Amino acid sequence: xxxxxxxxxxxxxxxxxxxxxxxxxxxxxxxxxxxxxxxxxxxxxxxxxxxxxxxxxxxxxxxxxxxxxxxxxxxxxxxxxxxxxxxxxxxxxxxxxxxxxxxxxxxxxxxxxxxxxxxxxxxxxxxxxxxxxxxxxxxxxxxxxxxxxxxxxxxxxxxxxxxxxxxxxxxxxxxxxxxxxxxxxxxxxxxxxxxxxxxxxxxxxxxxxxxxxxxxxxxxxxxxxxxxxxxxxxxxxxxxxxxxxxxxxxxxxxxxxxxxxxxxxxxxxxxxxxxxxxxxxxxxxxxxxxxxxxxxxxxxxxxxxxxxxxxxxxxxxxxxxxxxxxxxxxxxxxxxxxxxxxxxxxxxxxxxxxxxxxxxxxxxxxxxxxxxxxxxxxxxxxxxxxxxxxxxxxxxxxxxxxxxxxxxxxxxxxxxxxxxxxxxxxxxxxxxxxxxxxxxxxxxxxxxxxxxxxxxxxxxxxxxxxxxxxxxxxxxxxxxxxxxxxxxxxxxxxxxxxxxxxxxxxxxxxxxxxxxxxxxxxxxxxxxxxxxxxxxxxxxxxxxxxxxxxxxxxxxxxxxxxxxxxxxxxxxxxxxxxxxxxxxxxxxxxxxxxxxxxxxxxx
Amino acid sequence: xxxxxxxxxxxxxxxxxxxxxxxxxxxxxxxxxxxxxxxxxxxxxxxxxxxxxxxxxxxxxxxxxxxxxxxxxxxxxxxxxxxxxxxxxxxxxxxxxxxxxxxxxxxxxxxxxxxxxxxxxxxxxxxxxxxxxxxxxxxxxxxxxxxxxxxxxxxxxxxxxxxxxxxxxxxxxxxxxxxxxxxxxxxxxxxxxxxxxxxxxxxxxxxxxxxxxxxxxxxxxxxxxxxxxxxxxxxxxxxxxxxxxxxxxxxxxxxxxxxxxxxxxxxxxxxxxxxxxxxxxxxxxxxxxxxxxxxxxxxxxxxxxxxxxxxxxxxxxxx
Numbered sequence: 020x021x022x023x024x025x026x027x028x029x030x031x032x033x034x035x036x037x038x039x040x041x042x043x044x045x046x047x048x049x050x051x052x053x054x055x056x057x058x059x060x061x062x063x064x065x066x067x068x069x070x071x072x073x074x075x076x077x078x079x080x081x082x083x084x085x086x087x088x089x090x091x092x093x094x095x096x097x098x099x100x101x102x103x104x105x106x107x108x109x110x111x112x113x114x115x116x117x118x119x120x121x122x123x124x125x126x127x128x129x130x131x132x133x134x135x136x137x138x139x140x141x142x143x144x145x146x147x148x149x150x151x152x153x154x155x156x157x158x159x160x161x162x163x164x165x166x167x168x169x170x171x172x173x174x175x176x177x178x179x180x181x182x183x184x185x186x187x188x189x190x191x192x193x194x195x196x197x198x199x200x201x202x203x204x205x206x207x208x209x210x211x212x213x214x215x216x217x218x219x220x221x222x223x224x225x226x227x228x229x230x231x232x233x234x235x236x237x238x239x240x241x242x243x244x245x246x247x248x249x250x251x252x253x254x255x256x257x258x259x260x261x262x263x264x265x266x267x268x269x270x271x272x273x274x275x276x277x278x279x280x281x282x283x284x285x286x287x288x289x290x291x292x293x294x295x296x297x298x299x300x301x302x303x304x305x306x307x308x309x310x311x312x313x314x315x316x317x318x319x320x321x322x323x324x325x326x327x328x329x330x331x332x333x334x335x336x337x338x339x340x341x342x343x344x345x346x347x348x349x350x351x352x353x354x355x356x357x358x359x360x361x362x363x364x365x366x367x368x369x370x371x372x373x374x375x376x377x378x379x380x381x382x383x384x385x386x387x388x389x390x391x392x393x394x395x396x397x398x399x400x401x402x403x404x405x406x407x408x409x410x411x412x413x414x415x416x417x418x419x420x421x422x423x424x425x426x427x428x429x430x431x432x433x434x435x436x437x438x439x440x441x442x443x444x445x446x447x448x449x450x451x452x453x454x455x456x457x458x459x460x461x462x463x464x465x466x467x468x469x470x471x472x473x474x475x476x477x478x479x480x481x482x483x484x485x486x487x488x489x490x491x492x493x494x495x496x497x498x499x500x501x502x503x504x505x506x507x508x509x510x511x512x513x514x515x516x517x518x519x520x521x522x523x524x525x526x527x528x529x530x531x532x533x534x535x536x537x538x539x540x541x542x543x544x545x546x547x548x549x550x551x552x553x554x555x556x557x558x559x560x561x562x563x564x565x566x567x568x569x570x571x572x573x574x575x576x577x578x579x580x581x582x583x584x585x586x587x588x589x590x591x592x593x594x595x596x597x598x599x600x601x602x603x604x605x606x607x608x609x610x611x612x613x614x615x616x617x618x619x620x621x622x
Numbered sequence: 623x624x625x626x627x628x629x630x631x632x633x634x635x636x637x638x639x640x641x642x643x644x645x646x647x648x649x650x651x652x653x654x655x656x657x658x659x660x661x662x663x664x665x666x667x668x669x670x671x672x673x674x675x676x677x678x679x680x681x682x683x684x685x686x687x688x689x690x691x692x693x694x695x696x697x698x699x700x701x702x703x704x705x706x707x708x709x710x711x712x713x714x715x716x717x718x719x720x721x722x723x724x725x726x727x728x729x730x731x732x733x734x735x736x737x738x739x740x741x742x743x744x745x746x747x748x749x750x751x752x753x754x755x756x757x758x759x760x761x762x763x764x765x766x767x768x769x770x771x772x773x774x775x776x777x778x779x780x781x782x783x784x785x786x787x788x789x790x791x792x793x794x795x796x797x798x799x800x801x802x803x804x805x806x807x808x809x810x811x812x813x814x815x816x817x818x819x820x821x822x823x824x825x826x827x828x829x830x831x832x833x834x835x836x837x838x839x840x841x842x843x844x845x846x847x848x849x850x851x852x853x854x855x856x857x858x859x860x861x862x863x864x865x866x867x868x869x870x871x872x873x874x875x876x877x878x879x880x881x882x883x884x885x886x887x888x889x890x891x892x893x894x895x896x897x898x899x900x901x902x903x904x905x906x907x908x909x910x911x912x913x914x915x916x917x918x919x920x921x922x923x924x925x926x927x928x929x930x931x932x933x934x935x936x937x938x939x940x941x
Contacts, residue, residue, distance in 0.1 A: 077793075086899050087891040089705050098704060174706050176657065176673065179666030251706035273715050274891040276792035296792045299889045304774065308786060311779035498654030498904060505658075536667040
């Protein structure tokens, strides 16, 4: 599961240090690459694998993070992505293999069969599935994950009401039941089959990362004596965890590094490289670390570890090859259009809100020069987001959607039509009733580059005569920003710039649905609700229909301009040329097993 | 003497209580909560509310404070929300890292600074004195993080002499190799810290020594024919240490403060980073515990400084 925002605890320090590092290098900041970067997900190394180097060598990976990782190996309990990266070679107890569209396919640790009539999902473990201590993975291990997630004392932040679609889960979560009645074992707890009984079935269940079926197992026998509330602090999870993946953990140095060796009990393709080490490297050191060949690559992640400035510094790095794919993240502009009714649990649009006029919203979007901004600052790894769905979902993403490109003339026309005119010689437009109009723009503190783009956006809006100002006069600290948005009703921000990172199943209910608390702009229309529910209705079991619904939704959202995409990022990383078999595309389910080395030292 | 110490310790009790209430209130007054940063499309706000509730974060502040105090007296500082482990354990592991680095840096700083200060004073106004003075001013002027970034770049990345991240190698075996690896990891940040942190000690010592050189008792000692070496060692040095001794208490308790810059540049998990992270994550339990520890350490530092001073200088012993 991909987290939304990494908190940059040490923004000030990072920023200062980044300036210094930039001072050390002789790149001029004015040069810019314009073309969008397009890379392969795989590095096809023509060299031959060196067997002894592979067997005795160490693959060195960097985990790019400014803070120490938390050290929680359990995916149900880990609070953010740095933990899953630090323990990635262990496989996290992942149940399913997926294809390039993240659809669950047979051949992984378990196969999944959905029965729409009986409303069940049958998960069958392969007979040789084992934990790295040699004990078998059982049906109980599948069930126990739901207990860890849903226990009323659990520290997990991953539980959501969607899991209550599983029979008996709500009762278990409330503490009214000791077991989850909706999970049964046809051949016993120690068997290989678990059947999940649902209240309703959803097409998203076919995809990994959906919100109904948890895709990881928990080592029940190994951790059953630890109370679930204390699991995250236990030795079994932190110091001596067991895994189901190709590598087993040799050692973890709290918050800074992990080291791995092949897990002889792994059911799949055997790991080939003798050792893997993963070290935390701060964002301001990673470029220099790769340039001085301290690491073979960085640990892959869905959101991508490296940004545009790194790309500029590292794009022509000798002896490294770049790989990449679109990231799961996108940033967006949202407008404040209503409030959240806490009594009914629903978002409500208010027609008297400042931004309720569609022309005004569209005009603001047409006034922006995002294409120029990404060209100038994105170094090719940022692109204007033409929809609200990142292109990694190649099937659903509507490449042809236009979105909003710079058109000042059109913006002015839209405003004139709607009655937003300059009156009494003022340089600013007033609202159709003739009252002065000041629009407040909410943005989060960020890197110098990003804050420069905020200034550019303000300038663009001023160009069409709109008096737009920062909320509170300056970019806001992240906690204050979300604290403001999370209020059921707020008038401090009229438009804001936020970011989301989706999971590998992009149903939009939680972000844009009428009951979604994360629908901070409270954009609700009948059509939108219909489209979102259509993503998971029975017709959408047909992949073609589902694709159509997703595309229709993207275009509808663009036409309404309630929430509009800003930028997509590209997830890229360099790989040292001694590494062979590197393919971090979604369809490669044996990523760590496939890796070999062609020499004992980094090239 | 003992009475004074006891009195001072008794005064510290209300100070600590007021400090803890202040810290507790200020931490809660910050916008956001420990789960603000966890929102993502798959997170359920209802579950985050549930977590807030079971952690008692919706209770009125005096109740939360009371619970916290009760736990405190049971030696329980609570669980970190972010790290999901007991705060005592978390701080313990970071404190060890910080202590190693700080102790090494401090000892090294004094090793560099004391001889430098003495030497400069001895050769007052001559070339060595000028060199040392320029050196201390220059090192004082350059921001420390610049030194760290340049240091890690030259010695870590370009020359490759020192490790660049962490506190220990991920593959070091337990026992002697692991101690060696720890030492190897603090060598570069420690030496840089010491080389560029000498200014206070050097300047204080130098001016004190210069003053002492001209004082009557030194003249008397000289006229008695005491060898120059002994004059410096026994008469001047001890007296000149007074201002440095005044700081000693702080530098001992300050060992645990951690250095944010060093920890960030070297990805070294210590107290400084932990403190900053806990603030931006609104990890209340960690914030309050750390501020309280720092507060107590500071109070102890002043006390310790006074005690050291009174040992060094019998004149200010309080009856």
